Amino acid sequence: MAGAAGPAVEGSMSGTSPAPSDRPSAGDRPAPGDRPAPAGLVWRPGPPEMVGPDPAWPPVLVAEDLLGAGVVAAFTSRPGGSSAPPFASLNLGLAVGDDLRRVLANRRRVATVLGLAGHPWALARQVHGATILRVGSAGQGAGRPAADGAWVEARVPGPGPPEGKAPLGEADGLVTTEAGVVLAVLTADCAPVLLADPAARVVGAVHAGWRGLAAGVVEAGVAALAALGAAPAATVGLVGPAVGGCCYEVGPDVREAVGARYPAALATTRDGRPALDPAAGAAQALERAGIGQLRVAGECTADLADRHFSHRRDHGRTGRQAGVIALVPGAGR
Numbered sequence: 001m002a003g004a005a006g007p008a009v010e011g012s013m014s015g016t017s018p019a020p021s022d023r024p025s026a027g028d029r030p031a032p033g034d035r036p037a038p039a040g041l042v043w044r045p046g047p048p049e050m051v052g053p054d055p056a057w058p059p060v061l062v063a064e065d066l067l068g069a070g071v072v073a074a075f076t077s078r079p080g081g082s083s084a085p086p087f088a089s090l091n092l093g094l095a096v097g098d099d100l101r102r103v104l105a106n107r108r109r110v111a112t113v114l115g116l117a118g119h120p121w122a123l124a125r126q127v128h129g130a131t132i133l134r135v136g137s138a139g140q141g142a143g144r145p146a147a148d149g150a151w152v153e154a155r156v157p158g159p160g161p162p163e164g165k166a167p168l169g170e171a172d173g174l175v176t177t178e179a180g181v182v183l184a185v186l187t188a189d190c191a192p193v194l195l196a197d198p199a200a201r202v203v204g205a206v207h208a209g210w211r212g213l214a215a216g217v218v219e220a221g222v223a224a225l226a227a228l229g230a231a232p233a234a235t236v237g238l239v240g241p242a243v244g245g246c247c248y249e250v251g252p253d254v255r256e257a258v259g260a261r262y263p264a265a266l267a268t269t270r271d272g273r274p275a276l277d278p279a280a281g282a283a284q285a286l287e288r289a290g291i292g293q294l295r296v297a298g299e300c301t302a303d304l305a306d307r308h309f310s311h312r313r314d315h316g317r318t319g320r321q322a323g324v325i326a327l328v329p330g331a332g333r
């Protein structure tokens with residue numbers, strides 16, 4: 001599994017973080033439990049096992065200290081939604097065969113818990129490549145594409161429910177400088193990666209499976225963020241739950257495609273078979289890109305059935321969790 005390797009892993013939650021007292025949560029106590037909270041990420045209102053299979057609100061793994069800097073960055077989990085098996089219950093993916101109304105209701109619940117209700121969601125049709133979309137809101141003036149083509153422009157369409165926007169295009173990363181636009185990447189074993197330079201007011205989200213890693217999608221995301229004014233050294237990179245090397249057996253071609261670029265991703269399963277650790281690969285990519293602060297959830301989606309959807313464990317019939325990031329309107333400069 002991915003350890004908390006990194007140049008400057010933040011190990012403590014700031015005591016000055018604002019309490020989420022305006023949220024419909026069961027409480028704001030630190031999460032107890034037998035698993036330590038990952039560095040710089042905390043389950044609210046508590047770990048999925050603690051809140052039970054049918055909690056009032058879905059638990060999220062959130063970078064709570066970033067809220068004070070005007071950035072919402074969180075990873076969702078399974079409980080607290082309305083979807084039926086095999087999508088039970090907080091499936092956020094519209095393209096997996098689940099009921100549309102339930103998925104949109106689930107997205108609204110996540111938006112509410114994160115204080116982002118009513119803001120448009122920006123998603124891409126994920127194709128395991130390295131294209132990054134720069135996202136603007138409807139009606140905003142066109143930006144200037146990066147000279148090296150690191151990203152392409154996309155606009156969130158105006159009409160329709162905020163959480164039901166059509167995919168903006170084929171891409172595996174999204175970046176924005178606009179407050180109130182909710183960037184989301186959907187995963188069920190691939191690594192969700194969130195990026196934020198709170199001072200520069202730029203955020204991004206990247207979907208990194210083995211193909212995307214081999215294509216350099218994580219570095220492309222960091223480059224797209226930098227093209228919008230972020231400084232990598234001032235950027236926080238968060239790697240969410242992904243299938244671990246403990247479970248992700250792969251063939252030699254896949255192992256070579258990723259391992260040649262990110263040796264840290266090479267792993268061995270519990271029963272001794274050649275494997276990959278996508279989160280470790282993403283973390284190594286972030287280190288190479290010069291990210292100033294790295295936080296790794298360190299949770300294996302295949303191992304934790306109560307917490308996460310897993311394509312591998314569930315043989316393809318499963319839902320999607322999300323990495324979600326947004327700039328808080330009115331916060332920051």
Ligand SMILES: [Zn+2]
Nearest residue numbers: 244246247300
């Ligand atoms: Zn595992």
